[in-house]
Amino acid sequence: MRLRTILDIYHKELDALYGKQEVDSFFNLLIDHYLQLKRIHIVVDPEYVITKSEEQPLFEALSALKLEQPIQYIIGVTDFYGLTFKVNTHTLIPRPETEELVSWILSDQKGNESVDPLQIMDIGTGSGCIAITLAKKLTNARVIGMDISEKALELSRENAISNMVDLSFLQGDILNVTRSDHLLNHKLDVVVSNPPYVRHLEKAEMQNNVLNNEPHTALFVSDDNPLIFYKAIGEFAKDKLKPNGLLYFEINEYLGRETMTLLEQQGFKNIKLKQDMFGKDRMIRAEK
Known part of the structure; x- marks a missing residue:
């Protein structure tokens, strides 16, 4: 034909x-x-x-x-920050807004001439797009990607190999960590996360190809406690970041001010809210 x-x-x-x-x-x-x-x-x-x-x-x-299956799941790959990543229904499809978050981190680290390796942890790593891109672009970095899903971690390990970067992955549930020492025994320079943040009340705004195909555990939080992951990750970061270490979040566009208030209450300083290319509140950086 x-x-x-x-x-x-x-x-x-x-x-x-x-x-x-x-x-x-x-x-x-x-x-x-x-x-x-x-x-x-x-x-x-x-x-x-x-x-x-x-x-x-x-x-x-x-x-x-x-x-209405996403094209990325159909072909099994997608591009992110100039790299190619395998994706499947166990992981979210990386978004352009997340590329902006990575770009912010890279920009902040530009010119960092520290002789010590940069210690970075990506919580809720999924396909590994954030962790792997940072490891690829920051040659002096030691990066850890954490996720609750072993299926997601299998894929992120494959993506690390295909993109020829060396980093560590571990399975863990940030909501059930009573002592962060269970996860790692050294201090971090950067903690980054794009956790679940879509409230169930926002489902009506979502496209069917996302709603019916991408993993809901990586997307949704309850309407009555939408910052549950931010609170847990913030507590973890306060414990594990070095002095003046940086915490980066991708956030719900409707909850920027609430997320900033939470981080202020947790004792972070120099908190900055940043909009994405569409003019929506989408990223936050906070300093320990």
Whole structure:
């Protein structure tokens, strides 16, 4: 079948759901991933024909897209900060806003000429995108990624190997740590986390492909205690950060001021709230 014909089928089946531009983007990703072809093949050679075996994954992907499965789960990978990460339904799909959080950390550490390794811990590491990117970009860093999910940790270890970085991963539940000594026995320069922060009352604002596919344990918190993870991680960071160590959070856009107040109550100083590229309150940095 002509590749152009398959693209036309995609538009017929999917445009009403996603829009023409998004469908074009999906198709370009899929032919690159499965066939190592670029969009230019369709432009230059509208008669370009692929085999039945080459057609199969494209039609399987079409069926998955009709069910509103995320394209990243369909192809099993996504890009984050110039690196490629495997993703699956045990981990959240990395977002551009999280790239901004990583960029903030890297910017703060630019010019750090300390002879001692930079000790960093990423709590709720998921796919490992934050921890691995920091380890890749900060050559003097020793990074630990922690997650409650062993399935997520399996994937983050694979991502560390594929991105050729050396870091440590450990399984732990930050909500059930009575003494942080259980997790590590040295002080940290940086603690970073993108914990669950979406309240159940906000579900109506979410797209179906997120709501019906990504792991709810990594997304949602109760309406009556939405800062539960921030409180626990803040307490951990107060104990484990070095003097003047830094704590970074990705946050719920509606709870920026509340999160700042919590950190003030926990004794942090120089707390800064930062907006993302969309003008939403999305990141916080606090100093011990």
